[in-house]
Amino acid sequence: MKHDFIKNFGQRIAFDLMVSGVITLLAVCLVDGFLNFFCNGLMHMGYRSAWIGPGGLRPSIRMVILTVTALLIFCFTIYLLMRETLRYIGKILEKVKEIAAGDFDHPMEVKGNDEFSVMAENLNAMQRNIKEIMERERIAEHTKNDLVSSVAHDLRTPLTSIIGYLGWVRTRTDLDEETRNHYIDIAYQKSLRLEQLTNELFGFVKLEHKEMQLHLGKLDLVQLMEQMLDEMTPSFVKNELQVEFQHTENMIFLEADGELLARLFGNLLNNAVKYGKEGKQIRVSMEKEGEYVVTRVVNYGRIIPKQELEHIFRKFYRTEQSRSRDTGGTGLGLAIVQQIAELHHGQVYAKSDLQGTVFKVELPLQLTQQEGKKE
Template sequence: MKSDMNRRYHTRVITSIIYSAIITCLVELFLVTNVSMIARYLEESGRMGRLVQAVLEYHTAVVLTYVILGLILFSVTFMILQEPYIRYISHISDAVQSISEGKLNTSIDIIGDDEFSSMASNLNKMVEDIRELMDKEREAERTKNELITNVAHDLRTPLTSIIGYLELLAGNTKIEPKLQHKYIEIAYGKARRLEKLIEDLFGFTKLNYGRISMHVTQLDIVKLLSQLLEEAYPSFVDKNLSYDFQSNVPAKMITADGNLLARLFDNLIGNAIKYGADGKRVVVKLQGGEDVVTVSVTNFGYVIPPEELPLIFNKFYRVEQSRSAHTGGTGLGLAIVKEIVDMHGGAIDVASDLNGTVFTVKLQVHFDVNKENFGTIS
């Protein structure tokens, strides 16, 4: 690239020199021929003045004059040919000055196809990269502030309840044993919720910054889903929900990290239980193919508004904030799901209408963690 720019620069300069030299030679030839001819004509006609006499007698001075005129003409011609480039360089210089002053909306028009247009193009790209970097920095700062706000709020709420109930138990010895037991159960539930919030926070941080090593093995995804649903049975009962597991194959071996997939589908099932209580039923379907396994988790409760669907996997995003205060959670569950799917080179989609809210996960049957195949499933 650099050698090509140098070649084009030298070619352009040499071309300008040749053009200037040709123009100078033609003008000089015209002057020499015509001035000498006019001088001889005037001498023959007897109208010879001092200037004509000087032209005819002082050959050295005349030649020197021609040389000086030629140099001036060559320089002027060369400058005229270079003037558009000089003006373009000045424009680029002004743009660089503006950029150095922090005006990142500065853009340079790309004119022609030479080293200066390449310079302008590279400068535009640099400005665009700087803008993107600054946008990322602003987003990182916003996310950090959002993290602090959300964590402080989500940790404070159950912690305040725990402290309140423990103060009641510690300061009042006349509380009936049955009521004491109830307070202890509430405090224990809040403590478990606090533990879950902290686990989600640390889990997402590790996933997001690549601090988790994948341990890929062969596993039966049909068996994994069955176990997760059985483990979630008390939660289904607590929310007065039933579940239905459907699979087109009795067993399906895939290559994946079992612990990460367990967390992925546990989050999806937990999400369906929290937001699907109004629908009384959760349906989990597995479609095992030769190369791709598709798992869908459907609940028939709260319908997610269409404008919120593209934001559903953003970290800390919670649908209907007031409702989330009742259902709990950090807003990290689905962000964790998305990270795990991406780590496995899979794809996840969500659809929500009156027929149910469906999360669909597609995973490769033969996943190779050493290949850069993230996002290959569509």
């Protein structure tokens, strides 16, 4: 039985007691009337006994009968009124046992609006929280395993090459100076690759654990992008890539960490070089859209399938085309891009179709205003 005006268990008890009292009183009156009618009938017939005298049913006997009747009726009525609540309490206890046994997949039905319904809601919330915590721990364990295997694989490859080339130079005393310098240069390039991988891994760990602090300053994003494109010119020339930079304004100032943004766009540009070689062109555009500055980095390499595009920002994820020896990395580049964008209260999106593969970065012009909005 539901009563919307009952807001807590105390009110329910008071209501049920009142209803049981009224029903008991009515029942006692009915029983008393029946006793009077029955005894008067017997008296008219001349019946006499220890219970029924000349004046009718003896008072002590009447009191006993009415008291027993009142107790039975009251207890039975209060049980009927409280039966649903008692069953609900039993279900709550069973749910507690299920949670203790590790069952977090079946939420409990919430009934009513008293303390027990609140308890059921809290049990469901606790169940969801425990399940989420367990899922996060499972993902963290899986991520840790991925990190160990990925680090072991990615660091072993250049390290094996370095040891191999240096060992070759060390043992071959008959090598001429030009050949020796060639192998030493290869080992040096592999060492730089090893340093890059190490820095990427350490940087990711700092971002992942929120240990990277923003050093905010006012910077011209157009100038930053032009500087980065200039620095990467040798890479563009080497891969025979034409680069086009379009911007609606000569200067676009925003509040950000210049070093982190350089890393963000550096990762996107390196990604465009790696996977856009076949398209022979990279397009970069930058414009203001409301309170944000939007940057798009487009390459015309292979189209990324939709099922891969959904996971492209996931840490350690590599698309099929990124598993080759030439383009393989730690699988952290785009994850770092997303983390840096979110650290600046921005976002990054990816789209890949016949029009090219587009990475779109939205960053707020005023970071302090965005922080105020979030608070």
